[in-house]
Amino acid sequence: MSTPDGGTDLHLDLPAGGARRTALAQALRDAVRSGRLAPGTRLPPYRTLAADLGLARNAVADAYAELVAEGWFTARQGSGTRVAEGAATAAAPSAATAPSSASPLHDLLQGKPDPASFPRSAWAASARRSLAAAPTEAFGPGDPRGRPELRRALAAYLSRARGVRTAPDNIVVCSGFANGLRLLASVRPRDWAVEAYGLPFHHGILESAGVRAHPVPVDEDGAVTTHLPARARTLLLTPAHQFPTGSRLLPARRAAAVDWARNTAGVIVEDDYDGEFRYDRKPVGAVQGLAPGHVVYAGSLSKSLSPAMRLGWLVLPDHLVDQVLAAKGLRESWASALDQLALADFIECGAYDRHVRRMRKRYHQRHDQVLSVLAAQAPHLRVTGIAAGFHAVLELPPGREAPALAAARAAGLALDGLSAYRHPAAPHPPREGLVIGYAALPDGAFARALHALSEVIRRVATP
Amino acid sequence: MSTPDGGTDLHLDLPAGGARRTALAQALRDAVRSGRLAPGTRLPPYRTLAADLGLARNAVADAYAELVAEGWFTARQGSGTRVAEGAATAAAPSAATAPSSASPLHDLLQGKPDPASFPRSAWAASARRSLAAAPTEAFGPGDPRGRPELRRALAAYLSRARGVRTAPDNIVVCSGFANGLRLLASVRPRDWAVEAYGLPFHHGILESAGVRAHPVPVDEDGAVTTHLPARARTLLLTPAHQFPTGSRLLPARRAAAVDWARNTAGVIVEDDYDGEFRYDRKPVGAVQGLAPGHVVYAGSLSKSLSPAMRLGWLVLPDHLVDQVLAAKGLRESWASALDQLALADFIECGAYDRHVRRMRKRYHQRHDQVLSVLAAQAPHLRVTGIAAGFHAVLELPPGREAPALAAARAAGLALDGLSAYRHPAAPHPPREGLVIGYAALPDGAFARALHALSEVIRRVATP
Numbered sequence: 012m013s014t015p016d017g018g019t020d021l022h023l024d025l026p027a028g029g030a031r032r033t034a035l036a037q038a039l040r041d042a043v044r045s046g047r048l049a050p051g052t053r054l055p056p057y058r059t060l061a062a063d064l065g066l067a068r069n070a071v072a073d074a075y076a077e078l079v080a081e082g083w084f085t086a087r088q089g090s091g092t093r094v095a096e097g098a099a100t101a102a103a104p105s106a107a108t109a110p111s112s113a114s115p116l117h118d119l120l121q122g123k124p125d126p127a128s129f130p131r132s133a134w135a136a137s138a139r140r141s142l143a144a145a146p147t148e149a150f151g152p153g154d155p156r157g158r159p160e161l162r163r164a165l166a167a168y169l170s171r172a173r174g175v176r177t178a179p180d181n182i183v184v185c186s187g188f189a190n191g192l193r194l195l196a197s198v199r200p201r202d203w204a205v206e207a208y209g210l211p212f213h214h215g216i217l218e219s220a221g222v223r224a225h226p227v228p229v230d231e232d233g234a235v236t237t238h239l240p241a242r243a244r245t246l247l248l249t250p251a252h253q254f255p256t257g258s259r260l261l262p263a264r265r266a267a268a269v270d271w272a273r274n275t276a277g278v279i280v281e282d283d284y285d286g287e288f289r290y291d292r293k294p295v296g297a298v299q300g301l302a303p304g305h306v307v308y309a310g311s312l313s314k315s316l317s318p319a320m321r322l323g324w325l326v327l328p329d330h331l332v333d334q335v336l337a338a339k340g341l342r343e344s345w346a347s348a349l350d351q352l353a354l355a356d357f358i359e360c361g362a363y364d365r366h367v368r369r370m371r372k373r374y375h376q377r378h379d380q381v382l383s384v385l386a387a388q389a390p391h392l393r394v395t396g397i398a399a400g401f402h403a404v405l406e407l408p409p410g411r412e413a414p415a416l417a418a419a420r421a422a423g424l425a426l427d428g429l430s431a432y433r434h435p436a437a438p439h440p441p442r443e444g445l446v447i448g449y450a451a452l453p454d455g456a457f458a459r460a461l462h463a464l465s466e467v468i469r470r471v472a473t474p
Numbered sequence: 475m476s477t478p479d480g481g482t483d484l485h486l487d488l489p490a491g492g493a494r495r496t497a498l499a500q501a502l503r504d505a506v507r508s509g510r511l512a513p514g515t516r517l518p519p520y521r522t523l524a525a526d527l528g529l530a531r532n533a534v535a536d537a538y539a540e541l542v543a544e545g546w547f548t549a550r551q552g553s554g555t556r557v558a559e560g561a562a563t564a565a566a567p568s569a570a571t572a573p574s575s576a577s578p579l580h581d582l583l584q585g586k587p588d589p590a591s592f593p594r595s596a597w598a599a600s601a602r603r604s605l606a607a608a609p610t611e612a613f614g615p616g617d618p619r620g621r622p623e624l625r626r627a628l629a630a631y632l633s634r635a636r637g638v639r640t641a642p643d644n645i646v647v648c649s650g651f652a653n654g655l656r657l658l659a660s661v662r663p664r665d666w667a668v669e670a671y672g673l674p675f676h677h678g679i680l681e682s683a684g685v686r687a688h689p690v691p692v693d694e695d696g697a698v699t700t701h702l703p704a705r706a707r708t709l710l711l712t713p714a715h716q717f718p719t720g721s722r723l724l725p726a727r728r729a730a731a732v733d734w735a736r737n738t739a740g741v742i743v744e745d746d747y748d749g750e751f752r753y754d755r756k757p758v759g760a761v762q763g764l765a766p767g768h769v770v771y772a773g774s775l776s777k778s779l780s781p782a783m784r785l786g787w788l789v790l791p792d793h794l795v796d797q798v799l800a801a802k803g804l805r806e807s808w809a810s811a812l813d814q815l816a817l818a819d820f821i822e823c824g825a826y827d828r829h830v831r832r833m834r835k836r837y838h839q840r841h842d843q844v845l846s847v848l849a850a851q852a853p854h855l856r857v858t859g860i861a862a863g864f865h866a867v868l869e870l871p872p873g874r875e876a877p878a879l880a881a882a883r884a885a886g887l888a889l890d891g892l893s894a895y896r897h898p899a900a901p902h903p904p905r906e907g908l909v910i911g912y913a914a915l916p917d918g919a920f921a922r923a924l925h926a927l928s929e930v931i932r933r934v935a936t937p
Binding site: 151 | 526528529586590592597598605608614649781800803810
């Protein structure tokens with residue numbers, strides 16, 4: 012783990028899924044307790060550990076603060092955070108079983124669809140049918156492009172549902188968006204324009220691939236594509252629903268992005284992570300449809316169905332197909348052929364559309380529930396963005412995010428601050444707010460989480 | 475595609491789902507038009523093609539009848555269905571396309587299990603059961619170690635079948651051996667000892683990960699582990715069945731490797747790629763069982779069941795678990811959770827054992843078939859290695875490999891020469907020979923391939 016400014020190397024093992032900040036704090040305690048982190052050791056900077064673990068920087072900062080508060084760490088201006096002298100012995104006398112209060116009661120972290128809504132029977136039927144109908148060669152080594160059945164089904168579906176214009180031969184199946192982004196980073200020139208707000212995990216992927224990222228400001232009309240960094244040849248966008256601030260890209264800015272790509276031989280990478288989930292109107296089609304020769308459209312199952320299959324796809328302009336396939340390699344890294352066959356059937360028999368419709372209704376209700384709670388508790392605050400996706404952003408005045416997060420943590424809420432999603436190279440001051448994921452919890456737990464959240468907001472967000 | 479009673483090989487690419495009969499008819503027309511099916515060629519029997527394509531036999535019969543009616547095919551009692559004389563030119567005037575006669579008739583490339591033997595019903599049953607029984611969180615983001623159900627099933631199976639001593643927490647599921655090797659390359663020191671013969675693909679993975687490879691000679695008793703390169707801290711071995719030369723690692727050399735690891739704090743990476751398939755005796759247990767703290771045991775489904783799922787596993791010593799997980803990353807790269815759950819069920823219900831037993835018997839017969847043909851055609855040449863796995867190596871005198879490969883190519887045979895597997899840094903002169911994969915072809919095609927091979931050998935390998 013890299014520590015450019017002098018902190019120790021630190022390998023931590025965190026579970027995926029909810030409660031990662033809590034898990035990080037626990038892992039740090041364990042590391043001190045076991046002696047892996049000796050007294051006096053300087054911890055890695057927040058951003059380093061955050062990038063390594065794929066966490067928001069704030070999550071790491073909070074975990075550090077928590078351990079300072081508990082006496083495990085000391086923090087001094089200018090010398091960073093260190094393991095406290097005598098921490099291991101003092102702080103962990105017996106307590107073997109440990110802080111059960113550590114795991115959050117209410118998981119409102121963004122990015123997760125509802126796992127309980129997975130359509131088990133419909134998927135099982137598709138799996139059974141597609142397994143019986145599969146040609147023999149499907150059980151052999153396989154095509155790095157992905158199964159032709161799936162690429163055909165995707166080309167038709169994406170055309171119909173997202174206005175994507177493509178052919179099966181321009182689609183490369185990959186194991187999720189991150190896998191696709193890494194492939195693209197390896198074939199595109201070094202300078203990328205990225206939205207000033209995005210997933211730190213994605214920023215980290217680009218950074219470790221050697222990409223020089225140039226943040227583009229994001230406002231209520233999406234990324235400001237009218238003035239793009241001169242050196243950039245690739246532009247990473249979330250046009251349907253800016254992540255995480257929630258705006259949609261203004262038509263004029265879509266056009267500006269496409270003009271930029273045409274004039275500079277540039278490529279737009281369109282991350283359509285939740286494009287099917289718009290609640291106030293019919294979803295707007297993909298930018299890809301405007302300029303198939305200049306846009307890579309990237310999608311995945313991780314939001315629309317489940318991240319469990321590790322299935323995603325890149326829709327590529329002709330000139331990138333061979334490059335991406337060469338980067339992918341011929342002998343590995345393609346996703347499960349059985350899941351691909353099942354998904355092709357699942358799309359073609361209409362089950363995918365039915366699932367998306369069902370979830371759109373469910374998430375729409377959740378979205379409205381969040382809005383009404385926020386409107387009641389904090390009418391002076393603003394929820395940004397369009398009615399879409401899996402999370403809402405409650406903007407906070409400067410200086411209010413940190414106390415709000417601390418109060419949320421104290422109330423057993425797991426959620427992120429907006430500032431954690433700001434690209435570290437973005438020049439503008441961070442916007443503050445709460446990013447509230449509303450898709451994953453079961454109804455009862457969600458109601459309780461919303462109640463706890465509303466209490467927190469009432470207390471800390473009152474002017 | 476199997477044609478036990480004399481029909482041609484026929485590889486067709488049909489869409490999944492509805493209208494497959496129509497698609498088959500179209501694919502057959504295309505095959506004739508492009509010249510892939512030459513006039514006079516006998517078509518495979520209905521039941522063979524139906525089994526290969528996963529279609530009802532009737533659907534194939536109907537498609538044949540349709541093409542007979544259209545004049546593409548002729549059908550005569552007792553001589554089966556054949557491509558009509560003049561069909562291609564008559565029916566496809568322009569025919570600008572394709573020297574498709576370039577593709578080999580007989581695929582004897584090593585490394586592929588029999589795709590037609592994939593146990594569709596048993597796998598479908600496991601998939602259905604495991605999907606119904608899965609906990610809700612299985613449809614969420616998932617654990618980078620892999621599903622706990624699978625790690626438990628693997629720990630028990632590998633102990634029983636391969637003598638591996640481990641616990642579920644020491645297993646990390648990955649997407650095949652190559653993925654695992656890349657992870658290991660990123661966490662181990664730079665100097666590796668590798669067998670002087672191995673898969674060039676693996677050599678390439680190590681090289682691009684910055685590994686400095688030190689080739690270790692390989693002889694009839696496996697890798698010469700009694701004298702290992704001084705700087706190496708990691709040793710990549712195929713102890714059960716040296717790849718591709720076919721020897722098993724002598725017990726004294728197993729012990730020497732383990733001593734080396736203990737004395738140098740070194741790590742052995744045991745690639746057990748076909749460990750379940752030994753035909754002359756019960757398989758010898760894994761080296762890992764001798765020293766679980768010093769051996770990474772690596773296995774996958776790619777040989778024992780199918781490469782279609784992209785599923786493999788690393789069994790790690792305690793001190794490597796966190797490092798490998800950190801290299802893997804917390805947010806991606808784990809294999810399909812649904813396939814993992816299905817495999818756990820498949821192992822636990824005994825279906826995996828049954829499949830391995832069935833395939834062992836089948837591949838054993840194939841192995842003996844190859845040996846008898848080679849013994850008859852080239853009694854003066856030696857087939858090296860033990861009776862195991864998916865390929866045999868026919869050693870050739872110096873200077874004979876290149877002409878043999880040329881003759882094989884001319885006869886429509888696809889297979890590799892032994893010298894292609896030599897590590898480029900190996901000091902010793904290359905050994906020459908033919909590497910003959912015998913697992914993948916259907917019976918009829920295999921018989922024809924063996925016949926073609928024996929002709930080639932008779933001509934070029936005569937002293």
